[in-house]
Amino acid sequence: MSQQQHLQQVSTPATGSLLAEVTGVSHAFDKLKALNGVDLQVKAGQVLAILGPNGAGKTTLINMLLGIYTPDAGQIHLFGQTPGDLSVRQRIGVMLQQAELAETLKVRELIRQFATYYQNPLSQQQLLQMAGLEDKADTRYGKLSGGEKRRVQFAIALAGEPDILFLDEPTTGLDVQARRSLWANIKNYAERGAGIILTTHYLEEADALADQIMVLDHGRIVAAGTPSQIKQRVSLKQVHCRTGIPVEQLHLHPLIEKVEVEKHASHSDDKLTQCTLLTHQAEGLLRDLLQTDSDLTDLQVTGAGLEEAFLALTENNPTTDNREQAA
Amino acid sequence: MSSLSLSHAWKIHLQETWSEWLKLTRMPMFVLPTLLFPWMFYLFFGVMFGRGAGNAEYLMVSYGTFGVIGPALFGFGVGVASDRQQGLLQLKRVLPMPMSAYFIAKIGISLMFSIVILLGLATIAVLFGGVRLGLTQWISLFAILLVGTLPFCAMGVFIGIRSNAQSAPAVINLLYLPMAFLSGLWIPIFILPAILQKIAVIFPAYHLAQLAFSVLDKHQGQSLMGHLLVLLLFTAVFLMLAGFGWRALRDR
Numbered sequence: 231m232s233q234q235q236h237l238q239q240v241s242t243p244a245t246g247s248l249l250a251e252v253t254g255v256s257h258a259f260d261k262l263k264a265l266n267g268v269d270l271q272v273k274a275g276q277v278l279a280i281l282g283p284n285g286a287g288k289t290t291l292i293n294m295l296l297g298i299y300t301p302d303a304g305q306i307h308l309f310g311q312t313p314g315d316l317s318v319r320q321r322i323g324v325m326l327q328q329a330e331l332a333e334t335l336k337v338r339e340l341i342r343q344f345a346t347y348y349q350n351p352l353s354q355q356q357l358l359q360m361a362g363l364e365d366k367a368d369t370r371y372g373k374l375s376g377g378e379k380r381r382v383q384f385a386i387a388l389a390g391e392p393d394i395l396f397l398d399e400p401t402t403g404l405d406v407q408a409r410r411s412l413w414a415n416i417k418n419y420a421e422r423g424a425g426i427i428l429t430t431h432y433l434e435e436a437d438a439l440a441d442q443i444m445v446l447d448h449g450r451i452v453a454a455g456t457p458s459q460i461k462q463r464v465s466l467k468q469v470h471c472r473t474g475i476p477v478e479q480l481h482l483h484p485l486i487e488k489v490e491v492e493k494h495a496s497h498s499d500d501k502l503t504q505c506t507l508l509t510h511q512a513e514g515l516l517r518d519l520l521q522t523d524s525d526l527t528d529l530q531v532t533g534a535g536l537e538e539a540f541l542a543l544t545e546n547n548p549t550t551d552n553r554e555q556a557a
Numbered sequence: 558m559s560s561l562s563l564s565h566a567w568k569i570h571l572q573e574t575w576s577e578w579l580k581l582t583r584m585p586m587f588v589l590p591t592l593l594f595p596w597m598f599y600l601f602f603g604v605m606f607g608r609g610a611g612n613a614e615y616l617m618v619s620y621g622t623f624g625v626i627g628p629a630l631f632g633f634g635v636g637v638a639s640d641r642q643q644g645l646l647q648l649k650r651v652l653p654m655p656m657s658a659y660f661i662a663k664i665g666i667s668l669m670f671s672i673v674i675l676l677g678l679a680t681i682a683v684l685f686g687g688v689r690l691g692l693t694q695w696i697s698l699f700a701i702l703l704v705g706t707l708p709f710c711a712m713g714v715f716i717g718i719r720s721n722a723q724s725a726p727a728v729i730n731l732l733y734l735p736m737a738f739l740s741g742l743w744i745p746i747f748i749l750p751a752i753l754q755k756i757a758v759i760f761p762a763y764h765l766a767q768l769a770f771s772v773l774d775k776h777q778g779q780s781l782m783g784h785l786l787v788l789l790l791f792t793a794v795f796l797m798l799a800g801f802g803w804r805a806l807r808d809r
Binding site: 319331332334342343348390 | 561565568569572573576579580583584643644645647648650651652653654655
């Protein structure tokens with residue numbers, strides 16, 4: 231019996247088995263809704279990115295998965311058990327958004343300290359290597375750069391060879407190079423078949439690491455899907471204009487996903503329709519509109535006015551520019 | 558279930574204590590004042606400007622009391638405040654570390670520093686102050702002062718939960734230094750004005766000092782059981798307050 235339990239703990243869960251499940255979780259702090267009807271599932275071998283602006287509820291959700299808070303409503307299970315149980319904690323690794331380690335301890339000493347907590351920790355050498363810290367093993371934590379500190383926190387998160395790895399904004403505040411190199415380490419661990427749940431406010435990061443993205447805004451899931459599905463939604467552009475083309479014709483246009491009419495053409499004073507067109511191919515649509523409609527005026531192209539979350543997340547992302555102007 | 562085996566729990570407690578020891582002994586801002594203040598004060602007032610072995614003996618006990626309170630208050634107060642602020646406490650809470658290891662480590666370190674302080678004072682007392690005590694007296698003195706740090710550990714946790722890392726040292730000094738003076742740890746209590754002698758009973762440091770003086774039979778003559786009860790009560794109250802604060806931290 232005890233041997234069987236032992237085996238269960240050591241073996242990596244079979245690919246596809248359900249590791250984390252959140253159903254209908256809502257929570258409020260001082261009557262302020264922090265989470266509202268959130269569902270999620272993470273299976274072995276899956277990387278889920280929870281994407282959203284600051285204050286969206288990402289950290290609250292992570293803290294609930296870790297058992298720090300109990301939700302007002304809904305269910306959370308890790309490995310079918312309650313978060314926070316010791317046996318659950320033995321199987322997870324955690325990198326919190328704000329957790330500074332002791333400045334006067336050396337990297338090697340910190341890794342040893344945290345590895346002790348686990349029943350079957352990875353070796354110090356393995357951890358140093360997996361986090362790319364071999365040449366920093368004898369450096370004090372306080373003397374490391376921001377990126378290196380994150381790597382130590384990452385090494386500690388891996389110490390117990392976790393079945394679920396939680397990474398709360400793992401690269402916030404890092405420069406591009408440090409971010410990319412940490413991504414590589416995260417990807418390497420993902421390949422071992424664990425489940426990873428990470429939060430980020432960079433679409434680029436979610437795209438680089440995750441196979442499922444969940445967009446959270448004001449505590450609600452506003453979009454969920456694969457990175458390509460999410461990117462497609464973000465790539466949606468709004469074309470605002472006043473046009474002489476009849477609305478029925480706009481509806482039939484192959485490049486237009488949706489037509490929102492703000493002001494209909496009237497026969498008396500204004501022969502133009504004021505409208506917003508949603509498209510994935512703004513350039514092609516503009517070319518077409520300008521060619522067919524000589525009356526076209528007040529033209530403006532902006533990023534898709536989907537949920538505020540999308541705007542916020544793309545605004546925060548230095549590599550995507552969601553606002554282009556055309557005249 | 559995979560509850561913690563005894564040997565693994567032991568390993569974690571030991572490792573946590575060792576890490577805490579390494580961490581603190583590499584902080585001169587903690588080590589130097591904690592060790593040097595009681596030693597220096599004692600050397601100046603107990604030995605150099607003292608008047609004979611009786612005085613050296615008395616002040617060894619009072620500066621010993623002063624000394625052991627320091628690491629308890631600062632180790633816990635500043636330690637808990639900064640661990641909390643840095644998010645380290647939160648991290649440890651979600652990792653498979655039993656929370657007892659966190660406290661045992663800090664108590665262990667506070668005791669280790671206290672032992673170093675007392676050994677230093679005893680060395681100065683024997684070599685330069687001409688102090689001679691019997692073995693039982695030495696052992697009782699050390700035992701009383703070491704166990705006597707526990708109320709101050711409890712007080713430290715409470716301060717650590719209530720204040721942030723920047724303000725904790727100031728808060729502690731504001732409590733520690735006046736309390737030490739008014740409890741007769743710097744200047745013998747019987748030299749203080751009568752009114753201050755009466756007020757002294759409100760301070761736990763006074764009661765600990767009186768228990769320690771009883772080893773030399775130099776206490777003020779109040780009931781020893783009374784001193785012990787006050788210290789126990791004090792510990793219980795601060796543990797309770799700290800417990801409330803701790804739970805509030807968790808539920809926030």
